[in-house]
Amino acid sequence: MAKVFNVGLIGCGHIAETYFRAHKYFNNFKITKCADINQNAANKCAKINKIKAVTIKELLSDTGIKIILNLTIPAAHYEVAKQALLNGKHVYSEKPLAINFQDGKKLIKLAKKKKLYVGNAPDTFLGGGSQKSRDLLDKKVIGKVIFGNAIFAYPGIQSYHPNPESWFAKKGGGPVVDMGPYYLTALVNLLGPAKEVLSQSEKGKETRVIGIGPKKGKKFKVMCPTTYFSTIKFLNGTVIRLTLSFDVISHLRNHIELYGDKGSMIVPDPNMFGGSVLISKKLGSTWKNFKTNKMTLGKINIKSQSSRANESPTNANYRGVGLSEMIKAIQTKKIHKCNGDLSLHVLSIIDSIHKSARKRKKQKISYLCKRPTIFTKQEIKSIIR
Ligand SMILES: NC(=O)c1ccc[n+]([C@@H]2O[C@H](COP(=O)([O-])OP(=O)(O)OC[C@H]3O[C@@H](n4cnc5c(N)ncnc54)[C@H](O)[C@@H]3O)[C@@H](O)[C@H]2O)c1
Numbered sequence: 001m002a003k004v005f006n007v008g009l010i011g012c013g014h015i016a017e018t019y020f021r022a023h024k025y026f027n028n029f030k031i032t033k034c035a036d037i038n039q040n041a042a043n044k045c046a047k048i049n050k051i052k053a054v055t056i057k058e059l060l061s062d063t064g065i066k067i068i069l070n071l072t073i074p075a076a077h078y079e080v081a082k083q084a085l086l087n088g089k090h091v092y093s094e095k096p097l098a099i100n101f102q103d104g105k106k107l108i109k110l111a112k113k114k115k116l117y118v119g120n121a122p123d124t125f126l127g128g129g130s131q132k133s134r135d136l137l138d139k140k141v142i143g144k145v146i147f148g149n150a151i152f153a154y155p156g157i158q159s160y161h162p163n164p165e166s167w168f169a170k171k172g173g174g175p176v177v178d179m180g181p182y183y184l185t186a187l188v189n190l191l192g193p194a195k196e197v198l199s200q201s202e203k204g205k206e207t208r209v210i211g212i213g214p215k216k217g218k219k220f221k222v223m224c225p226t227t228y229f230s231t232i233k234f235l236n237g238t239v240i241r242l243t244l245s246f247d248v249i250s251h252l253r254n255h256i257e258l259y260g261d262k263g264s265m266i267v268p269d270p271n272m273f274g275g276s277v278l279i280s281k282k283l284g285s286t287w288k289n290f291k292t293n294k295m296t297l298g299k300i301n302i303k304s305q306s307s308r309a310n311e312s313p314t315n316a317n318y319r320g321v322g323l324s325e326m327i328k329a330i331q332t333k334k335i336h337k338c339n340g341d342l343s344l345h346v347l348s349i350i351d352s353i354h355k356s357a358r359k360r361k362k363q364k365i366s367y368l369c370k371r372p373t374i375f376t377k378q379e380i381k382s383i384i385r
Pocket of ligand 1: 010011012013014015016035036037038041056071072073074076080094095096178
């Protein structure tokens with residue numbers, strides 16, 4: 001039987017529900033206490049999940065808690081993770097690691113000094129869709145990948161989130177901080193680290209209107225660019241054109257397409273765990289479908305719409321696997337997959353995209369990482385219930 005770690009949750013908002021659901025899938029953690037800057041949010045979360053709500057201070061000094069799960073807003077990730085480390089606890093945060101590269105770097109340095117683990121979402125690249133794509137790429141099914149296209153584009157969160165302002169804030173706002181981590185982590189898993197980027201940014205609208213909740217109808221000012229077009233060159237030579245936008249009403253492009261010298265691949269949604277990988281090896285040929293719905297982390301596990309607006313009625317969502325895998329790595333003294341170096345590299349790409357758009361100049365990616373290792377069947381089996 002796997003040893004079960006008691007996890008303390010800080011940040012009891014929308015995504016917390018998904019992590020509690022992960023208790024069903026993984027065998028080595030249990031969220032036993034929670035805290036939030038807003039005590040009402042912590043109390044509500046504790047009541048729903050039958051755990052104890054405490055203050056942040058109490059949680060950080062609780063000797064029974066070895067790991068902090070940091071599900072606060074991006075702008076608070078750094079400070080909360082830092083406090084966890086300073087209190088001798090491992091920490092696993094939602095994406096991104098921090099909202100600027102310097103803070104991320106300080107965090108990784110502190111963790112190394114304290115010999116503690118820092119883990120970070122996204123863990124979606126550990127899902128069936130990304131892992132199947134990786135396997136086919138490693139087997140050279142489409143040969144050497146030369147180019148690719150990736151896109152996340154939608155109209156923004158203001159229509160269905162009661163407090164959308166932080167997505168459009170000067171610090172920590174914009175689509176690169178919000179959705180970039182999924183796409184960039186998936187690409188680094190598929191292609192290895194990135195080396196340089198050239199970017200252009202635009203702001204679609206100066207103001208937006210809140211569409212839901214107590215502030216419905218209220219106008220607010222957009223303080224950051226909301227569309228970025230980036231060309232990213234990877235160390236292996238692949239060039240990817242990445243579009244990230246909060247200004248697009250609708251589109252029909254694929255999330256990620258990779259073009260190799262022997263064929264093309266369509267990679268499923270990097271924000272999810274399942275989906276099919278499609279491959280075409282000849283112009284005009286039918287796309288071969290590589291399904292992932294029989295894979296442990298690709299099986300449909302969402303069969304009805306939950307309370308969360310961005311969760312479709314049928315889907316594979318195993319968020320929390322990164323935390324579980326990190327716990328296994330702590331126990332076996334190994335490097336975890338959603339590790340600080342990977343998330344700091346991704347943060348370095350995010351930072352360079354912003355800088356390149358601001359300066360209208362190509363930027364070198366300053367912090368590199370190793371390409372993540374494959375998530376083997378054996379490794380998955382060891383943490384699954
Ligand atoms: N909502 C989603 O669908 C979703 C999906 C994937 C990832 N995420 C990520 O999860 C994180 C949280 O997102 P969310 O949608 O749950 O946000 P949310 O705004 O619903 O919840 C965040 C919670 O953190 C608390 N908080 C803020 N600052 C704090 C601080 N300094 N100390 C303690 N608590 C603090 C807030 O009071 C709030 O209860 C973000 O990093 C987001 O990018 C969200």
